[in-house]
Amino acid sequence: MTEAGAKTIGERLRELPWGLYWLQARRLTRIEIRRNLLSWRAWWVYFLAFIPTVIILIHSLFDPRAGTEFNDSTQVLAGIVQFYYVRLGIFFGCLGIFSRLIRGEMVERSLHFYLLSPVRREILLLAKFAAGSASALLLFCSAMVANFFLMYMDFGPAGREFIFNGPGLGQLEAYLAVMVLGCLGYGAVFLLLSMMFRNPTPAAMLVLGWEAINPVMPSLLQKISVASYLRHLMPITVPGEGIFALLTVETEPVAGWIAALGLLLLTAVVLAYSCFRIRTLEIRYTTE
Amino acid sequence: MNDRIIFEDVSKFYGEVLGVNRVSLNLPPGITTLVGPNGSGKTTLMNLMTGLVQPSNGRISVLGIPPSDATAFFREVGYCTQFDSFPHGMTGWQFILDSLMLHGLSEPDGWRLTGEALERVQLGNEAHRKIAGYSKGMRQKIRLAQAIAHHPRVLVLDEPLNGLDPMARAESLTLFQELGRQGMHLVISSHILDEVDRISDRIVLITGGYVIAEGNIHQVRQEVRDKPMQVLIRCDKPELLASKMFSVNHCVEARLHADGRGVFLRTGDIDEFYSLLNGIAVEGLVKIEAVAPADDDANAIYQYLIGSDGSAS
Numbered sequence: 001m002t003e004a005g006a007k008t009i010g011e012r013l014r015e016l017p018w019g020l021y022w023l024q025a026r027r028l029t030r031i032e033i034r035r036n037l038l039s040w041r042a043w044w045v046y047f048l049a050f051i052p053t054v055i056i057l058i059h060s061l062f063d064p065r066a067g068t069e070f071n072d073s074t075q076v077l078a079g080i081v082q083f084y085y086v087r088l089g090i091f092f093g094c095l096g097i098f099s100r101l102i103r104g105e106m107v108e109r110s111l112h113f114y115l116l117s118p119v120r121r122e123i124l125l126l127a128k129f130a131a132g133s134a135s136a137l138l139l140f141c142s143a144m145v146a147n148f149f150l151m152y153m154d155f156g157p158a159g160r161e162f163i164f165n166g167p168g169l170g171q172l173e174a175y176l177a178v179m180v181l182g183c184l185g186y187g188a189v190f191l192l193l194s195m196m197f198r199n200p201t202p203a204a205m206l207v208l209g210w211e212a213i214n215p216v217m218p219s220l221l222q223k224i225s226v227a228s229y230l231r232h233l234m235p236i237t238v239p240g241e242g243i244f245a246l247l248t249v250e251t252e253p254v255a256g257w258i259a260a261l262g263l264l265l266l267t268a269v270v271l272a273y274s275c276f277r278i279r280t281l282e283i284r285y286t287t288e
Numbered sequence: 289m290n291d292r293i294i295f296e297d298v299s300k301f302y303g304e305v306l307g308v309n310r311v312s313l314n315l316p317p318g319i320t321t322l323v324g325p326n327g328s329g330k331t332t333l334m335n336l337m338t339g340l341v342q343p344s345n346g347r348i349s350v351l352g353i354p355p356s357d358a359t360a361f362f363r364e365v366g367y368c369t370q371f372d373s374f375p376h377g378m379t380g381w382q383f384i385l386d387s388l389m390l391h392g393l394s395e396p397d398g399w400r401l402t403g404e405a406l407e408r409v410q411l412g413n414e415a416h417r418k419i420a421g422y423s424k425g426m427r428q429k430i431r432l433a434q435a436i437a438h439h440p441r442v443l444v445l446d447e448p449l450n451g452l453d454p455m456a457r458a459e460s461l462t463l464f465q466e467l468g469r470q471g472m473h474l475v476i477s478s479h480i481l482d483e484v485d486r487i488s489d490r491i492v493l494i495t496g497g498y499v500i501a502e503g504n505i506h507q508v509r510q511e512v513r514d515k516p517m518q519v520l521i522r523c524d525k526p527e528l529l530a531s532k533m534f535s536v537n538h539c540v541e542a543r544l545h546a547d548g549r550g551v552f553l554r555t556g557d558i559d560e561f562y563s564l565l566n567g568i569a570v571e572g573l574v575k576i577e578a579v580a581p582a583d584d585d586a587n588a589i590y591q592y593l594i595g596s597d598g599s600a601s
Contacts, residue, residue: 017359020392027389035375109373112340113434116369117390118362279356283340284302285371 024119025127032131036100042135048093049139052080056150070155070162074171077151078236081144081175086182086230087211090140094186095204097136101128102278103194109285122275129191129271136183144179148172167235174235181233181263185226188270195277223262232259290352291317293337293442293473298346300332306497307332311346313502315475318489319468322477323589329497330477331370334444337475338367350442350473363391366435370446372427374419380406380430381415384437391438405437410459424451432460442473449478461487493589501589508589516540516554518588519561522578526551529574533564552582 007015036042102125105111114124152159152168162168189207193200214225222228231237232254254262293315300307308329322330335341336348339355348354353361374383384405388398406415409429414422419430428451435443445464449457465487468474478484491508493501501508518541523529530542530551538561541554555561569576583589 020359023392024390031386035377041376105375108376109371110375112369112371113375113387115340115358116338116362116367117387118359118392119390120358280342282342283335 021120021123025123025130028114028119028124028127029131029134032101032128033134036097036131036135042097045093045096045135045139048089048096049143050146052084052089053143053146053150056147060150060154070152070158073151073155074236075238077147077171077175078234079238080147081178082231082234082238085140085144086178086227090136090179090182091186091204091208091211093140094132094136094183095190095201098129098132098187098190099194099200099204101132101191101194102281103198103200106283106285112283115281115283121278121281125191125275125278126271129187129274132187132191133183136187137180140179140183141176144175145172148175171235174233177260178230178233181260182226182230184267185229185263188267188274189226192270192274192277195274195281224266226263226266229254229259229263229266232256292351293475294347294349295333295336296347298336298343298348300336300341301344307341308336308494308497308499311499313492313499315473315490315492317471317473319464319474319476319487321484321488321491322475322494323491324477324494328495330494331446332497333492333494334367334369334446334475334477338365338444340367340369362440363438364440365442365444366438366440367444368431368435368446368448370450372424374427374430377418377420379416379418380411380422380426380433383419383430384434387434388437401437401439405433408436408463409433425453425456428452429456436467440472443467443475445474445476447478448476449483457483491589505589516556517558518552518554518582519558520545520550520552520578520580520582521565521576522550524549524575524577525573529553529568529576532568532574533561550578 102111105114115121117124119127148168148171149163152163155162163172190200190204193203193207197203211225211227214222214228233256293313295311295313298311299309306329311333322333324330332341336343337350337355339358339361350361351364353364355361375386378386381402384402385398388401389395393401403412403415406412409432411426411429411433414426419427422430428448432445432448435445448460448464452460461483464474464476468487468489476484476488485505488505490502490504492499493508521529522545526544526548530544530553533539533553533555534542538557539553539555541552543552545551553561565576565579568574
């Protein structure tokens with residue numbers, strides 16, 4: 001048996017240049033953010049993230065809600081997160097951001113520069129995921145914070161009391177947790193789909209369909225859904241009526257921490273499989 | 289660690305389409321040229337060597353490192369591909385610097401090597417322009433700069449002379465020669481055989497996914513002895529020499545040189561040919577000034593073995 005063969009997995013792991021990997025991952029993430037987030041091509045993701053903010057701002061400027069109740073505003077905000085961000089905004093925003101990371105570079109025929117650098121492909125994938133997540137989180141969390149403060153701004157001292165001494169900040173934290181987990185979950189799924197399919201959009205539509213029918217699935221299958229986990233983290237649930245019923249996920253009640261952990265686990269599993277796939281990814285631009 | 293590029297019985301199939309089949313090579317340092325028509329498998333061989341595609345069968349190692357060990361592999365290998373595309377919106381400087389920073393270099397080292405690589409390909413003055421505004425020749429040069437910037441020991445160049453003007457071609461060939469002399473491996477594919485031929489230490493002839501000959505150009509020529517060889521003889525009486533040589537049946541073709549001071553003779557038995565020529569020289573009937581093989585180059589071998597002209601189109 002060779003010396004290398006006699007080494008345990010732990011010894012081999014310790015011998016790996018983790019410091020270099022970390023440095024490469026940081027630099028790759030920085031390059032990716034510069035190339036993708038700070039590019040005019042990301043305009044429509046900004047649009048998806050901030051369109052509710054613009055609408056709330058217009059309402060607050062031209063239709064001040066004097067006399068309306070906190071409850072109305074709280075329900076509206078919950079509806080925006082539940083029906084718009086979770087089911088559409090984050091979904092399509094992450095589809096745009098994360099499917100560009102690998103597939104977009106294959107379409108533009110520039111991925112080979114990364115694959116010819118002295119970077120393990122797993123590090124490349126995880127760094128791209130980190131860059132995509134940072135971009136998505138920056139946009140959607142900023143938009144969420146702006147939505148929240150604009151929504152309660154008109155209520156004056158009562159609004160401040162609700163935010164800082166009432167349940168306001170707790171609700172904001174929960175919404176931000178939904179945004180973070182939504183971006184990570186959908187991001188991992190779309191990154192994988194972009195490696196599996198030349199055009200990941202039809203597959204993403206299937207995912208959207210799956211998320212819609214997921215509540216009527218057996219409880220085991222309900223666990224393979226990003227939206228079902230997110231629902232348990234919502235501080236306020238708005239019952240779906242009419243067309244919105246299609247966008248409402250009704251699942252078995254689960255504790256918030258279990259939902260968060262479950263979604264992180266789902267993300268980790270999808271990323272691990274993506275790492276496995278990228279090891280055998282081939283550059284064949286002529287077939288793109 | 290050894291100093292060879294090794295292909296062990298490597299095959300690559302794209303579905304049912306053959307890329308390369310059962311290729312075994314053992315390349316020492318120096319300049320190796322891959323010669324073959326379009327679609328013969330040259331780029332596939334280079335992509336296999338650098339891990340951009342995975343072999344269906346067989347094993348590949350470069351200096352003893354498999355392409356799957358990217359961290360060690362790409363410290364030693366630079367690949368200038370044929371793909372004429374770049375990450376969006378970058379300047380030449382940014383492009384080189386970004387790729388160097390992934391080697392784990394410090395910022396000052398990254399800047400120094402970036403400047404050095406750009407100077408080496410004579411793009412220093414254009415470094416801060418966007419690559420999108422570069423000419424085809426400049427894009428070729430920036431790819432070359434990126435491939436050599438980290439001082440690799442193995443440089444793989446896919447059609448590196450494409451798009452370059454004659455001056456830039458000459459400069460690139462001088463650079464390749466200089467790198468070859470420094471003990472580097474250079475693996476070059478090119479259709480411009482007349483130029484690459486002059487600097488190559490060895491050639492690999494490939495067609496239809498099969499390596500059909502490999503080695504020093506003169507050795508490869510010897511391998512195709514069944515094909516008539518052409519020899520140019522400079523002399524004072526070319527017609528007389530031609531008639532003498534045609535008295536033996538292995539001479540198959542004669543053509544006077546344009547200046548009338550020599551004759552091209554094609555023979556099926558080069559050893560017998562030289563023996564007869566020596567006899568004629570000793571007789572003193574014809575004053576022979578010079579004798580040189582006229583088709584002992586990659587272009588001629590390419591024509592013999594592959595059946596098409598390898599000159600630049």
